[in-house]
Amino acid sequence: MTQVGGIAGEQLRTFIERIERLEDEKKDVQEQIKEVFSEAKGVGFDIRIMRQLLRLRRLRDADRSEQEELLEVYKAAIGMR
Amino acid sequence: MTQVGGIAGEQLRTFIERIERLEDEKKDVQEQIKEVFSEAKGVGFDIRIMRQLLRLRRLRDADRSEQEELLEVYKAAIGMR
Amino acid sequence: MTQVGGIAGEQLRTFIERIERLEDEKKDVQEQIKEVFSEAKGVGFDIRIMRQLLRLRRLRDADRSEQEELLEVYKAAIGMR
Amino acid sequence: MTQVGGIAGEQLRTFIERIERLEDEKKDVQEQIKEVFSEAKGVGFDIRIMRQLLRLRRLRDADRSEQEELLEVYKAAIGMR
DNA sequence: CTGCCATTTTACCGGC
DNA sequence: GCCGGTAAAATGGCAG
Numbered sequence: 001m002t003q004v005g006g007i008a009g010e011q012l013r014t015f016i017e018r019i020e021r022l023e024d025e026k027k028d029v030q031e032q033i034k035e036v037f038s039e040a041k042g043v044g045f046d047i048r049i050m051r052q053l054l055r056l057r058r059l060r061d062a063d064r065s066e067q068e069e070l071l072e073v074y075k076a077a078i079g080m081r
Numbered sequence: 082m083t084q085v086g087g088i089a090g091e092q093l094r095t096f097i098e099r100i101e102r103l104e105d106e107k108k109d110v111q112e113q114i115k116e117v118f119s120e121a122k123g124v125g126f127d128i129r130i131m132r133q134l135l136r137l138r139r140l141r142d143a144d145r146s147e148q149e150e151l152l153e154v155y156k157a158a159i160g161m162r
Numbered sequence: 163m164t165q166v167g168g169i170a171g172e173q174l175r176t177f178i179e180r181i182e183r184l185e186d187e188k189k190d191v192q193e194q195i196k197e198v199f200s201e202a203k204g205v206g207f208d209i210r211i212m213r214q215l216l217r218l219r220r221l222r223d224a225d226r227s228e229q230e231e232l233l234e235v236y237k238a239a240i241g242m243r
Numbered sequence: 244m245t246q247v248g249g250i251a252g253e254q255l256r257t258f259i260e261r262i263e264r265l266e267d268e269k270k271d272v273q274e275q276i277k278e279v280f281s282e283a284k285g286v287g288f289d290i291r292i293m294r295q296l297l298r299l300r301r302l303r304d305a306d307r308s309e310q311e312e313l314l315e316v317y318k319a320a321i322g323m324r
Numbered sequence: 325c326t327g328c329c330a331t332t333t334t335a336c337c338g339g340c
Numbered sequence: 341g342c343c344g345g346t347a348a349a350a351t352g353g354c355a356g
Contacts, residue, residue, distance in 0.1 A: 009320035015202040016215060016321060019195055023216075026191045033184045034354090040177040046158050047355075051329085052151045053178060059144045066140055070133045077127050090239035096283040097240060097296060100276055104297075107272045114265045115337090121258040128338075132346085134259060192331095211310070211317050213333075218323070229292070236292050242299070273348090294350070 037047055118128055199209050218226065237243075280290050299307065318324075 009322070011205070012202075012207060012212075012317065013321045015198060015207065016212065016219075018198050019212075019216060020219070022191055022195045022198065026188055026195075029184055029188045029191065033181055033188075036177060036180050036184065040174075043173070045174060045177065046154075049151070049154050049158060050174070050178065050181075051355095052147065052154055054181060055329090056144070056147045056151055057178075057182070059140060059147055063137070063140045063144060066133065066137045070130070070137060073127075073130050073133055077130060090241070092286065093236065093283075093288060093293075094240045096279060096288065097293065097300075099279050100293075100297060101300070103272055103276045103279065107269055107276075110265055110269045110272065111336095114262055114269075117258060117261050117265065121255075124254065126255060126258065131255070131259065131262075132338095135262060136346090138259075138263070208313060208317075210334085211313050214314055215317055215321070215323070218318075232289060232292050233295055236289075236296055237299075240296070242296070291351080 037050065040050060041047055118131065121131060122128055199212070202212060203209050280293070283293060284290050
């Protein structure tokens, strides 16, 4: 194995490239999201409102999970398995 | 004014030091928080549960503000001032 | 666009859900990235340094040296060596 | 500690509220820091570079050069010059 | 071009 | 003492 300064260069390069490929994928998805926003805007919806709605829905989900989590943790605390 | 490389060194130093002082203050407050947790733990409370509770309360607050915000934004959207 | 619960409402919901689906996809990809980092970590690479590497590869060389130079100037300004 | 709504509940609430108060304080300090940055920005300093400066001052010199060296090694490993 | 919001990175803390 | 996950800080991107 080629060693540069004690590092397996080939292996490192492979990891880096895998990550960069995944980051590209992510960027693609992000662009699709933007397109949906544009489309919505094009038929008259307000992007600001849409974002606010999305945020609110996320918060609701998070709240629900936190609540469930808290319940679990209480149950554990009083010895319920 | 002393100029080093075109930069007002004295002024920069002052800003940096002000920030560092504030960061120290923040660290102090953080330590007080830790002490409260320790104290609670000492009388038998479960830190994990406490954190969960705090998080839940924060989410509730955030949710409420988001909701109000959304309402505002809807009102604006339909021309209510 | 001011009708609520009608066609526009349905359409808005559709947009929102499309976006949420895409956001889930994005989250998946993000997790895959994390897994690659873990794997790299598992064979001994330093994740923090890998991140720096990725950032450097993203930055145009010009910007990179520009930033480095400015930092030197500031350091000189407050007498850091 | 399993009673709910009794002494323990009251005590728990007190701890939670003390922590929330301290967290508010922390947030205040954080805002003051932001203000100093704004002020600095207002007279022409580059905030990003100031942050780097602060970080450098925090890091022990040893750690600093260690990191820099490791980065060089990795760069060499994947053939970045 | 400015301010705001999301994302990403860094630091911290409790558990093991 | 490390490790994993959680919260804070910093960077980047978008809308107005």
